[in-house]
Amino acid sequence: MVMNKNNSISFILNKSFKNQWHNIAARENDESYTYKDLYQYAASITDQLSLKCKPGDSIILNLPNSFFLLCCYLACIMGGFKFVPLHPSVSKKYKAFIKEKVGAKLILNEKNSFEGYTIKSFDKPDFKIIPNQILAIFFTSGTTGHPKGVTHTIESLINNAQAFNKKVKINNKYRLYHCLPMTYMAGFLNCIISPLVAGGMIIIGKEFNPSEGLLFWKKILNQNANALWITPTIASLLCRTNRDSLIKKTIKLKIRNIFCGTATLSNHTRLNFHKNFGIYLQESYGLSETLLVSVQSKSDANKESNAGDALENIFLTTKKIGCNKEIFIKTPFQHITYITNEGEITATLTKKGFASGDLGFIKNHKLNINGRIKDLIIKGGVNISSKEIENILFMEKAILDVCVMATPHDFWGEIVTAFLVCIENANKVRLEKKLSELCKKELGPKMIPDEYIWLDKLPKTISGKVIKSILLKAKNTK
Numbered sequence: 001m002v003m004n005k006n007n008s009i010s011f012i013l014n015k016s017f018k019n020q021w022h023n024i025a026a027r028e029n030d031e032s033y034t035y036k037d038l039y040q041y042a043a044s045i046t047d048q049l050s051l052k053c054k055p056g057d058s059i060i061l062n063l064p065n066s067f068f069l070l071c072c073y074l075a076c077i078m079g080g081f082k083f084v085p086l087h088p089s090v091s092k093k094y095k096a097f098i099k100e101k102v103g104a105k106l107i108l109n110e111k112n113s114f115e116g117y118t119i120k121s122f123d124k125p126d127f128k129i130i131p132n133q134i135l136a137i138f139f140t141s142g143t144t145g146h147p148k149g150v151t152h153t154i155e156s157l158i159n160n161a162q163a164f165n166k167k168v169k170i171n172n173k174y175r176l177y178h179c180l181p182m183t184y185m186a187g188f189l190n191c192i193i194s195p196l197v198a199g200g201m202i203i204i205g206k207e208f209n210p211s212e213g214l215l216f217w218k219k220i221l222n223q224n225a226n227a228l229w230i231t232p233t234i235a236s237l238l239c240r241t242n243r244d245s246l247i248k249k250t251i252k253l254k255i256r257n258i259f260c261g262t263a264t265l266s267n268h269t270r271l272n273f274h275k276n277f278g279i280y281l282q283e284s285y286g287l288s289e290t291l292l293v294s295v296q297s298k299s300d301a302n303k304e305s306n307a308g309d310a311l312e313n314i315f316l317t318t319k320k321i322g323c324n325k326e327i328f329i330k331t332p333f334q335h336i337t338y339i340t341n342e343g344e345i346t347a348t349l350t351k352k353g354f355a356s357g358d359l360g361f362i363k364n365h366k367l368n369i370n371g372r373i374k375d376l377i378i379k380g381g382v383n384i385s386s387k388e389i390e391n392i393l394f395m396e397k398a399i400l401d402v403c404v405m406a407t408p409h410d411f412w413g414e415i416v417t418a419f420l421v422c423i424e425n426a427n428k429v430r431l432e433k434k435l436s437e438l439c440k441k442e443l444g445p446k447m448i449p450d451e452y453i454w455l456d457k458l459p460k461t462i463s464g465k466v467i468k469s470i471l472l473k474a475k476n477t478k
Helices: 009-019 035-050 067-079 092-102 154-168 185-198 210-222 232-241 247-254 267-277 386-393 428-443 468-477
Strands: 024-028 031-034 058-061 082-085 106-108 134-139 149-153 175-178 201-204 227-230 257-260 282-287 291-295 315-321 324-330 337-340 343-346 354-363 366-372 377-379 382-384 399-409 413-422 451-454
Touching: 009 035, 009 154, 009 185, 024 035, 024 067, 031 035, 035 067, 058 067, 058 092, 067 082, 067 185, 067 201, 082 092, 092 149, 134 154, 134 185, 134 337, 149 154, 154 185, 154 291, 175 185, 185 201, 185 227, 185 291, 210 232, 210 247, 227 232, 232 267, 232 399, 247 267, 315 354, 324 366, 366 386, 377 399, 377 413, 382 386, 386 399, 386 413, 386 428, 399 468, 413 428, 413 468, 428 451, 451 468
Parallel strands: 024 201, 058 082, 058 106, 082 134, 175 201, 175 227, 227 257, 257 282, 413 451
Antiparallel strands: 024 031, 134 149, 149 337, 282 291, 315 324, 324 354, 337 343, 354 366, 377 382, 399 413
16 A cells, blocks of 8 residues: 555554544543553553564563553554564463564563553654554464464554544544453454544453353443444354343444454344344454455445445455355455464465455445355265355254354265254254254255254354364264
8 A cells, every 4th residue: 555644654643642632542440541641651661662672573462451451552563563462361382382483572461561660741642653564463363273473564454444444434432342352353453443543432341251241231331332343252142141121222322333243243143133232233354364354334234244345445356166256355454474383474365366265255345255165064075055054053043052064074075063052951852853954944955964063152262263173072072
């Protein structure tokens, strides 16, 4: 993307912070921080980091959701340090693996968080960001194998957030309740960078916890939030725990946007969420490599299920693969390299752009996702879409969660295995018969699951993606 003085990263950040200098940028618990406070705290942390690190060094941010983590992100951007966010729950072995791969000079956690450092004073912001720096390294969830780091420049991150804001008309009235992990891409890009470049407010909450489902909406409404980002898993859990008949009316009145991303949203969950809370989820699509790609407007979300229109300057095409089509993405927000177990690898692009690995189609300029290529089940040479089957199984009210995937078979090569979670005291034998009949009626006999495996819950990453390697182990122990 060609940059000029009026859309450089320094200009964008200086304009946003200057315009909102005395307005609230973030709130944590009962403490509010203005844009001036945020800038001053971050600048002071930059000074502390500069005592141990030089620009270009990697710093691991192994911190929980907090205003301090928000300041550390901004401090790394101001100082030109590469930030590598890691969730506090990661194991010592995982942390050591990441530290080695990125050559981290420093690991920040709660135990060494610069206690007693002096807060500098400023009358106005003075961001001086060196262009085209790789500053972000986000490691993928690793649901099927070793995690890999995805690197981005600060330009790609901030310009992508601006394109998203423009698409859905986010401005300085935006008051986002942050309940996703701040160390994940969505928790950083969608829930920190997007509000800040818009001049809005970030209300820092704890990561969503299913046990707090009944209190979730009260926290949001008490803080006067008008927007939030959630995952399909969170949406489903909120539907199951809602018992307050007044919630629907209040949310519809006070919440402007509820965006949903990080994993595929089933139509069942979409409709059930609207039934419970009176507002349709605005579906989105993005990847760690390409950042945010598309999003639904509110009016589109009210009508149908899809991943919405592409953001400005992003172009989507498809390429036929058997009976399916793979989505290709041309975007100015493309990642630079992968950091893998074998070393650093430059991003591979084709004439069509980045091969997403996702199956789908484009209709009336709207992106529709059918599943992932690696999730395609090939049984005896026949391609079977796991997502299509999942959507049908979700039609049964007794089903709370489902994952359909290929599992190895000596004769067929692969068979269709459905891992399911159902309501308490359900007759599973009858349910299996009913589900098979439903799949046969809606999709045909070849789409009936070969086996059903019942679980108390599906294993998922913090961002809501099913960990299929654990499901395979669960199958082998049955």
